[in-house]
Amino acid sequence: MIAISACLMGIPCRYNGETVSCPDLVKQCAGYPVILFCPEVLGGLLTPRSPAEICDGTGVEVLKGQAHIRNAEGNDVTQFYLVGAQRAAALLKECNVQLAVLKEKSPSCGLHYIYDGSFTGQLVKGSGVCAQLLKNRGIQLCNEAEMDVVSQYFLEKTNDCQR
Numbered sequence: 817m818i819a820i821s822a823c824l825m826g827i828p829c830r831y832n833g834e835t836v837s838c839p840d841l842v843k844q845c846a847g848y849p850v851i852l853f854c855p856e857v858l859g860g861l862l863t864p865r866s867p868a869e870i871c872d873g874t875g876v877e878v879l880k881g882q883a884h885i886r887n888a889e890g891n892d893v894t895q896f897y898l899v900g901a902q903r904a905a906a907l908l909k910e911c912n913v914q915l916a917v918l919k920e921k922s923p924s925c926g927l928h929y930i931y932d933g934s935f936t937g938q939l940v941k942g943s944g945v946c947a948q949l950l951k952n953r954g955i956q957l958c959n960e961a962e963m964d965v966v967s968q969y970f971l972e973k974t975n976d977c978q979r
């Protein structure tokens with residue numbers, strides 16, 4: 817089973833109530849069962865909501881209790897992100913997800929880069945909280961630009977079915 821950040825598939829769950837639909841991904845997944853999930857909504861955050869960023873580290877440090885996530889008003893919203901990541905990890909485990917396609921840059925889903933906490937659009941290397949937890953749990957991950965990984969996954973599944 818494959819799981820995908822819901823906003824990439826047209827669900828308007830981003831902080832501003834918008835989506836970042838990824839046509840290539842939608843096309844690639846047509847006809848296959850997929851699970852759409854949004855860790856921030858699973859954590860209890862509303863849409864729309866104030867944007868938030870990891871302010872003093874990456875997902876690694878947040879999971880260790882060494883960094884915090886604050887929204888644009890300066891409120892500490894770390895707990896929502898931790899709960900959402902745990903619920904997402906439990907959901908993906910229950911559904912036997914082997915590959916998750918995650919939206920880059922997000923403090924939850926960002927895989928290779930995340931916003932640096934300055935709310936200026938600057939990026940730092942590292943993963944968001946949910947991406948890091950899924951990585952720790954051994955789930956294969958890629959972002960929306962890594963369509964070759966998605967293609968390979970579906971190719972292997974198709975070959976498995978034909979054996």
Ligand code: SF4
Binds near residue numbers: 821
């Ligand atoms: Fe998309 Fe993930 Fe942000 Fe939800 S938490 S809006 S799925 S990037």
